[in-house]
Amino acid sequence: MWFPLKIYTKETREQLWQYTYDLFSESVCKKNQLHDWIEIIWDDISKITFTELVSDIAKKENISTLSENFGNDQNTAFEWLNEVGEFILSEETNLPLLEKNAVIPNQNGDFLLKNKLFVDKIEDPVLIEVLQLLGEDWNDILINEQISFGRYSVKKKDEIATEIRQKLKNTSNKNPNFIKAISLLSEWFDSNADEGKEFFSETYRNRAELFMNTIEDKDSLYKVMRTNTNLSHLSKVAEAIKENPRLFENIEDAKEIYSLLQQYNVNNLEQLRNLLDGQGTSTTIQNTLLPVTQEILADMGISSLEEWQEAIKDKDLAVLYSHKSTPTTDMFVYVQSLIKKAKSGIIKHLLTLNEYNLDDLDDTTATTVLAGILKNGNPISIVARPAYNGEVIIYYGSERDILDYEPSELWVDDGNTPKMISLGYLLKKAEIVKFPI
Structure with a gap:
């Protein structure tokens, strides 16, 4: 237990007890017993001073x-600290x-010695x-404005x-x-010209040069100056960029969107959205039809001009591919070779699977259909x-009918191991979560 010295006045004892209690409530006796204890305690006790x-x-x-x-x-x-400070300084010997x-405490809240602090x-x-940005924080030496006890040296504007x-x-x-x-x-010079001249005479005179020397990309600055753009407008742009650092990315995105509008000959995003949904106007669609390539023919499994002419009658294909783009003979030869290669690869793979029996295989039913198989x-x-x-x-109606009505499977050869395309695979790959019944 800690007790104030007996030599202190009753009032001083009580204040010392109170402030110690505020910091260490379990280290002192009860206040109503304080003076009784002081009268009987011995000299080598723990003393509150x-x-x-x-x-x-x-x-x-x-x-x-x-x-x-x-x-x-x-x-x-x-x-509390102000009260304690006044109490301590009530006796000059405590200075x-x-x-x-x-x-x-200084402006940052850290405790310092009295002679290290200054009034602001x-x-x-x-x-x-400004001085803080230059590497010296005077908040470390300026006394906290909430401190009201003591007398201190000062720091003035000419010193900083x-x-x-x-x-x-x-x-x-x-x-x-x-x-x-x-x-x-x-900015401070602009708002405090008189004080700038008084306290920063040479710096103030050279303020324009000082500011210009901080700009490394002077070419960009000169470009801005040559545009004769109102500086107030530029300041608003700067503020907008500060608030939204991704503004330039948004501008680039806007450029891409504008490019798409031009590419598809539409005037706004709604027309573009309708076009992508297959709902655009006939004029717009005609200007954006895709050319027919041998890769597209292979994807559709079309191996002759007659098949292509029949296919283009389909309204879903007609809105995608140009009627003016006529496939060449070389294209069909190429497609036929791919279909033959795919069928051969799939047949070869099926022969390795025990559940499939290809003894009565018939590949003449349709170009891309294998019949006579038992599973x-x-x-x-x-x-x-x-x-x-x-x-x-x-595309083929025969393919659709087979996949819809008969026990059937869709197999593809992508150049690796042939594989069956299941419904689950389609739903997952195409991210289909909703479809009509």
Whole structure:
């Protein structure tokens, strides 16, 4: 247990007890027993003194830690510290305690020695921020504005101006913080011309050159200046970019959208959306029909001109492919070779599977249909398609009928191992989550 010295007055004892109780409630006796205990205790007890109290506060190191004793309420902590400070300084002999123990918070809330702190007579947060950007934080030496006890030296505007001028000579103009400091100081000059001339005479005279030297990309600056663009408009653009750093990405996206509108000969996004949904106007569609290639023919399994002419009558295909684009003989020869290759590969693979019986195989039913196959003893038809281009277009009515009405399977050869395309595979691959019944 800790007790105030007997030599103190009753009032001083009670205050020392109270402030110690605020910090260490379990280390002192009950207040109503305080004076009785002091009368009977011996000399070698743990003593509460001004020195001990100041030392205990110093161990907190900052106002944030001290506030933990007051429910993390910093305002209450400041009120308490001011009260304790006044109490300590009520006796002049205690002044050295504040010179030897850091118990007074600076602007950042950290405790410093009394002689290391100054009252802020600068009264200009912009200049303090400029110096901070240049590498020296005067918030470390300026006393916290919530402290009301004691007398301190002061820091004035001319002193911080001197420090800023010195820092400007010794800081690289490529340092991002330096550039920001110059920008901030330039704005300050614009709003405080008289003080700029008084405290920063040479710097103020050379402010334009100082600002220009922070700009590395002068070519871009000159381009902006040559556009004769209203600077107020440019400042709004800068603010918009600051608020939305992805603004340039959005602009690039807008350019791409505009390019798509031009490409598909539409005037707005709604027309483009209708076009992509297959609902565009006939004029628009005619201007955006796809040319027929041998890869497309292979995807559809079309191996002759007659088949193509029949296919193009289908309204779903007609809205996609140009009627003016006529496939050549070489295209059909190429497609026939791919279909033959795919059918051969699929047949060869099926022969390795025990559940398939190809003894009565008939591949003459249709170009891409394999008939006469048994699977687990049951008849089954197989639609065999090349998929070397990574996709399959189901066009043939015979294929659709087989896949819809008969026991059937769709097999494709993509150049690797032939595989059966199941309904589950289609739903997953095409991301189909909804379809009509």
